[in-house]
Amino acid sequence: MSHATTTRQKVLVFRELPLAQLARLQAAHEVTVANPRAGEAQRAAFEAALPEADGLIGSSYPIDDALLARAPRLRVISSISVGVDNYALAALAARGILLCHTPGVLTETTADTIFALIMATSRRLVELSQLVREGRWTKNIGEDLFGRDVHGKTLGILGFGRIGQALARRAALGFGMPVLYTARRPLDLAAQAPELQGHARHAPLDEVLAQADIVAVTLPLSDATRGLLGAREFARMKPGAVFVNGARGAIVQEDALLAALDSGHLAAAGLDVFATEPLPLDSPLRTHPRVTPLPHIGSATIETRLAMAELATTNLLAALAGQTPPAVYRGAAAG
């Protein structure tokens, strides 16, 4: 990278950071903390700090072309997320602004969350727990409340990167589930994921949808995947199939998902992510009896959020020091 410097630079933190990571930044740079999602005053403070910012660190807020245009000094964005769909990638590349993210440190936790959603939806855990809490457990439950087995069922995984493969390990090696996956290029399992050899097979999207009992999304949100799953795709899924999204809400056409649930074609959906977050109060997905909604908690454990904050801090400090950060998003401009 150019711009190597030891002088204190201006860092804008746009989502709360743990104290230890904030202290690391403050030891080296002038730090402003302003979360634009935390009310009007914070948003104004964020916008006021943008023109002077050399580096940004945060997540869950779109840094679009208009905001970038107001940040003429910006050299690096360090996202506390692995997904980079909140950033105007073309503008970052055009201006040579480095984009860093947090791959790897959240993989296992996010796969745990997605598998938990598979279990919760298939076995109706939340619904049946609610029945107990509300004092409606007055007799042995009947067939109308039985769930579906997970072990031995075929799992379709859309997108077979770090999280997709971690999910496949849980399913195939722990629950005896054959895995079908989509990817733009089939993996060489012998070299890339030998433990999944004989357990996972690449197939076109339509075949995965038609063969899987449970379909889980672990794709990034991009121009190629936005709205990928609509009425046609849900109709291709097996009657009684379960759908789980642990990636990004906008990959799914939510109206089409609702229609597939309402018609009875899909048995249930487990959703950690939504097209609009937080989920609007009037969204039918919030209260649908066969939807298990979660508030985007894929990586939300104490250990993993700390590891993400630490990696993002290290990324930012390295970039501002003119060094190559450990986790540069490879689709963005090279430093």
Ligand SMILES: NC(=O)C1=CN([C@@H]2O[C@H](COP(=O)(O)OP(=O)(O)OC[C@H]3O[C@@H](n4cnc5c(N)ncnc54)[C@H](OP(=O)(O)O)[C@@H]3O)[C@@H](O)[C@H]2O)C=CC1
């Ligand atoms: N719910 C939550 O809290 C979390 C959600 N996420 C989401 O999960 C996503 C995946 O994370 P991670 O596994 O680390 O990312 P990876 O980049 O490791 O995996 C994504 C995979 O999707 C593949 N892919 C990309 N585009 C397409 C396409 N059009 N068709 C088929 N396959 C495609 C990529 O392969 P290739 O590019 O080689 O084709 C890659 O293998 C993140 O982008 C994020 O949005 C992540 C963490 C937590």
Ligand SMILES: O=CC(=O)O
């Ligand atoms: O959604 C979370 C992420 O890290 O991406």
